[in-house]
Amino acid sequence: MIKVDRVCKRYKEDEYALIDCSLEIDRGEFVFVVGASGSGKSTLLRLLLREERPDSGQVWVAGKELSSMPGWKVPFFRRNIGAIFQDFRLLPNKTVFDNVAFALEVIGKSKRHISTQVPQMLELVGLHDKQERLPDELSGGEQQRVAIARAFINRPLILLADEPTGNLDPENSWSVMGLLERINRTGTTVLMATHDVGIVDSMRRRVIELDHGQIKRDQTRGVYGLGQQTS
């Protein structure tokens, strides 16, 4: 589903964000990417979304090679990828319903399709009774669930999550993680960059640790902490 092959990426002349990274993730996996700030987690996610191109190496996502993909194909590629972020990226002047509907609207889906799909998805994330609220009127956890509804409404093959619990208290973090697990169980590959030790340690999923742009550890059923690696 995802294959990163000897990828290098640098933003400045002598500052590498990723050095010779290779990894493979299968369909339906749930993977944590951990590492300190600046270790390259975000760069990795940006490469997978094709917001950046690698300086060398290849990035395969959902059967497509991204470094050679022409720009006009990128929007169509992104429709197969869901993405959520620490800052939710909701539109503040749109209601919950409209925020989710927006994702369908801008790819040209019909009104009928939107009016059946959006309530279903809001039901799934447990916000069907808050459709007409504005993002400001929701808690952080609820806002992230709206973002998940928007990311998942096109039933993407892959869900990328960049520190989705970074702004949330533990309780809300767990409700978001529960949702991501459910999405994962539908067969969607989930790749989540995180700093949250508690979540990583208790979920015991595959953990990829990045350190200064290099993969330091790739462990099935891993934990967050350094020095605890057992694989």
Place this chain on the structure above:
Amino acid sequence: MAISLEYVVKETSGNLWRNRLMSLAAILTISVSLALAGASLLLKQGVSTATSQWKGGVQLLIFMQPNATSSQTKAVSSQLNSLPEIKSYFYMDQSRSYQEFKQLMANSPDLLKSVTESQIPPSFRVVLKNPNDAPSVGSLFQQQIGVKDVNFNRGAINTMLHVTSIVQFVIVALAAVLLVSASVLILNVIRVAIFSRRREVAVMKLVGATNWFIRIPFMLEGMVQGLVGAIVAAAAVIGIQSLFEYVVSHFQVTVLSNFLVSSHDVFMTELFVVFMGIIVGTAGSAFAVRRYLEV
């Protein structure tokens, strides 16, 4: 992928309303510049109508004495026939000349009353093969018996053409400067619109909206501003034109009637104005979209 009309209309009008003051500034600048450009085009048309009447018509007037004998008149006529420089000519007799005089002087009844038909000089209206020959041909008749005066309009026409070409150049230059500034204003309006909607744009990119889907509302916004400005300008041009026609017909300013342009000319000018408005608006917004909307 279909872009729904409803979406585009909603986005474009929303953007225009959000930046209404800036949009108004851009629209007004376009209006003023295009109205100037349109008026200058009509002026050009008018001058060419007026001068073409001279050119295709009379370049040399030979006025006979009101009491010239018919043999004197015949002598002039036969000399005109023999000159190779003459293309054609016709003779305005006293009664027709008087009619024309009455028309020209309709505003001055006192003058009209003081002149009788017998005092009006009949004239030969001469068309030359080369208008520049007017002075030399005219001088042949200056001293002829029975000839009162010789008049050629070459100098007057030259002066008029010269003055109008200068006036026109100034107007066109001014209009061009204003059009460029209108374009820049639109560019800025669209830049502000893009900036104020950067969150939406980011989300659109994230969920896979195509580049054109993101661009089109911004492009249309600029185009609509150009179009609205052009329509205002077109209305102004029609206004100026009808005011001119009113002045000419109401106050019987016959001199100016030479400058009246046909409705076809007005229509073509309006078409040009609207076309330019769309071009300027679209160019400004296209540049802004290219420059500031990274998709």
